[in-house]
Amino acid sequence: MLEGCTPWPEKFQRRYREAGYWEDITLWRMFEESAAEFPDHVALVFEDQRITYRELESRINRLAVKLVEMGLQDRDRVIFQLANTPELVYTFYALMKIGVIPVMALPAHRFTEISHFAKHADAVGYLIPDKVRDFDFRDLANDVAAAVSSVQHIIVAGEANDGQASITDLIGSGSDDSVPDDQASKDLGDPSDVALMLLSGGTTALPKLIPRTHNDYVYNSRQHRDLAEVDATTVFLALLPMAHNYNLACPGLLTTLDCGGRVVIATSLNAEKVFPLIEKEGATIVPAAVPLITKWLTSGMAEKYDLSSIKTMMNGGAKLAPELRQRVRETFGCTFQDSFGTGEGLINVTRLDDDDDVILHSSGRPISPGDEMKIVDENGHEVSDGKKGELICRGPYTIRGYYRSPKNNATAFTEDGFYHTGDLVSRRDGNLYVEGRIKDLINRGGEKISIDEVENHILANGKIENVCIVAMPDPQYGEKACAFVRLKENMDITFDELSAFLLGRDIAKFKLPERLEIIENFPLSPAGKILRRELRRMIEDTLEAEGKIAVSREIDA
Ligand code: AMP
Numbered sequence: 001m002l003e004g005c006t007p008w009p010e011k012f013q014r015r016y017r018e019a020g021y022w023e024d025i026t027l028w029r030m031f032e033e034s035a036a037e038f039p040d041h042v043a044l045v046f047e048d049q050r051i052t053y054r055e056l057e058s059r060i061n062r063l064a065v066k067l068v069e070m071g072l073q074d075r076d077r078v079i080f081q082l083a084n085t086p087e088l089v090y091t092f093y094a095l096m097k098i099g100v101i102p103v104m105a106l107p108a109h110r111f112t113e114i115s116h117f118a119k120h121a122d123a124v125g126y127l128i129p130d131k132v133r134d135f136d137f138r139d140l141a142n143d144v145a146a147a148v149s150s151v152q153h154i155i156v157a158g159e160a161n162d163g164q165a166s167i168t169d170l171i172g173s174g175s176d177d178s179v180p181d182d183q184a185s186k187d188l189g190d191p192s193d194v195a196l197m198l199l200s201g202g203t204t205a206l207p208k209l210i211p212r213t214h215n216d217y218v219y220n221s222r223q224h225r226d227l228a229e230v231d232a233t234t235v236f237l238a239l240l241p242m243a244h245n246y247n248l249a250c251p252g253l254l255t256t257l258d259c260g261g262r263v264v265i266a267t268s269l270n271a272e273k274v275f276p277l278i279e280k281e282g283a284t285i286v287p288a289a290v291p292l293i294t295k296w297l298t299s300g301m302a303e304k305y306d307l308s309s310i311k312t313m314m315n316g317g318a319k320l321a322p323e324l325r326q327r328v329r330e331t332f333g334c335t336f337q338d339s340f341g342t343g344e345g346l347i348n349v350t351r352l353d354d355d356d357d358v359i360l361h362s363s364g365r366p367i368s369p370g371d372e373m374k375i376v377d378e379n380g381h382e383v384s385d386g387k388k389g390e391l392i393c394r395g396p397y398t399i400r401g402y403y404r405s406p407k408n409n410a411t412a413f414t415e416d417g418f419y420h421t422g423d424l425v426s427r428r429d430g431n432l433y434v435e436g437r438i439k440d441l442i443n444r445g446g447e448k449i450s451i452d453e454v455e456n457h458i459l460a461n462g463k464i465e466n467v468c469i470v471a472m473p474d475p476q477y478g479e480k481a482c483a484f485v486r487l488k489e490n491m492d493i494t495f496d497e498l499s500a501f502l503l504g505r506d507i508a509k510f511k512l513p514e515r516l517e518i519i520e521n522f523p524l525s526p527a528g529k530i531l532r533r534e535l536r537r538m539i540e541d542t543l544e545a546e547g548k549i550a551v552s553r554e555i556d557a
Helices: 010-018 026-037 051-070 088-096 111-121 137-147 169-170 216-228 245-249 252-258 271-281 291-298 320-332 356-361 406-412 451-460 495-503 531-545
Strands: 042-046 047-053 077-080 101-104 126-127 151-159 194-199 208-213 235-238 263-264 284-289 311-318 335-342 343-349 372-376 387-394 419-428 431-437 441-444 449-450 462-474 478-487 516-519
Touching: 026 051, 026 088, 026 216, 026 252, 042 088, 042 169, 047 051, 051 088, 051 169, 077 088, 077 194, 088 101, 088 151, 088 169, 088 194, 101 111, 111 208, 126 137, 137 151, 137 516, 151 169, 194 216, 208 216, 208 451, 216 245, 216 252, 216 343, 235 252, 235 271, 235 335, 235 478, 245 335, 252 263, 263 271, 271 291, 284 291, 291 311, 311 320, 320 356, 335 356, 343 387, 343 419, 356 495, 406 419, 441 462, 441 478, 449 451, 449 478, 451 462, 451 478, 451 495, 462 531, 495 516, 516 531
Parallel strands: 042 263, 077 101, 077 126, 101 194, 126 151, 235 263, 235 284, 284 311, 311 335, 478 516
Antiparallel strands: 042 047, 194 208, 335 343, 372 387, 387 419, 419 431, 441 449, 462 478
């Protein structure tokens, strides 16, 4: 296994193979077999492009040949920041084929995050879109390459600048019917080794890298086939970043293309654009998230379109309230499925035929019989059913350690390999119920913001003496970040000034606090620790007094 990764102990590897969880195929082989079975099915729809499996396979192969010619080698790491376009799909599979490991960055990441990933992984390349809205990724890539000497290749979806390679040029204008047969056409990946690295939505100063193997990720992806009823008739709507676990493999791009189904890539998240696309393309699975669902439900647009093709609308990333789940079913006339999981592995889903009570209230149960879960108290002792505790887990697709992170691994995993999710849950009749969390992060409708990371950036501001970031309730996102700040003597700072300061530190915009509260003195515990819970109550009371929310004390259990 790649250096810096923690393999499953031999005993577990044997167990997972014997149980048939690990099939010893690569993610590329999974696609290749499907392409052989469904060559003429449309695999991808993007704007006016309709790309068949045959065309897709040919383009992937042509790209793979060129990437090898450029010098990319098996086990090399590259930073992968492509937006939802066909190029993302060509490139992802081409990398799987030649054994190059993409670090799956998100579109919002900027210099601070990207250069950290590149350094941490010794990345040799950086894959980017040319421009998204006003932001030019080609300039960012030049900055990253200048700062991180291992980065030798900048590969662009769209127009490349000097010294950068364009994916379109690399694919070239060769025939979509032929598959080049040479070195790169071989399946170079090793099923038991790392295929890709996801990012942890974690609590440390910067996201940690999650190494997922072909074996575990093929399994992760395939377990969703039956649970989400994905087959060759599926029309999967890709709305959220396909570089994130949820839309990549839960069920996502990989599951859909494994089954001969079709992935329709949406270019906007607004009801005005999404609903006509659903109607036109007959989308059957719509994986969404809290902010999208709340926005769509209040848009009043659903009745204007024929959305009867939708079989399942999914929620993932953050908890969706039971009333909203019910409204999803009524408004869209479909089944609702909740997906509660982590990039580190364990995924739980409600089953499509579960009782109403389970579908509306629970966060589901594990996708694999090989998943082992415990719900434990602060001392690591299991609690009884119905009682709250931290969810810890291990299994055939849950990692045993972060990449090159021995220090974090020592606290994030138990000695016998259980991963600490940091989520507080209870279990009833085998189903999990998310009750809160013990990890220090803000869950902004599914986007995770590390409190530690942002507080450190704020403390770099010369006017600020101390800061404490807490989650404040938000009707659309569930929660957002509020920064409580104590200023140095005779200093003043406005919200806009703080935002500009943070943007100047080149971090993803979604991490910026959305409210600033200047405070004279922090509430402290007898031991002198800032009482976050007290601050959360203060901001809830303020928001309630402003008429912005009706307080639900359950939010920060
Ligand atoms: P990520 O690895 O970024 O997908 O984040 C995983 C974390 O998001 C979990 O540990 C939970 O805290 C939270 N999460 C994900 N899905 C759900 C859900 N359906 N309901 C509640 N929390 C969720």
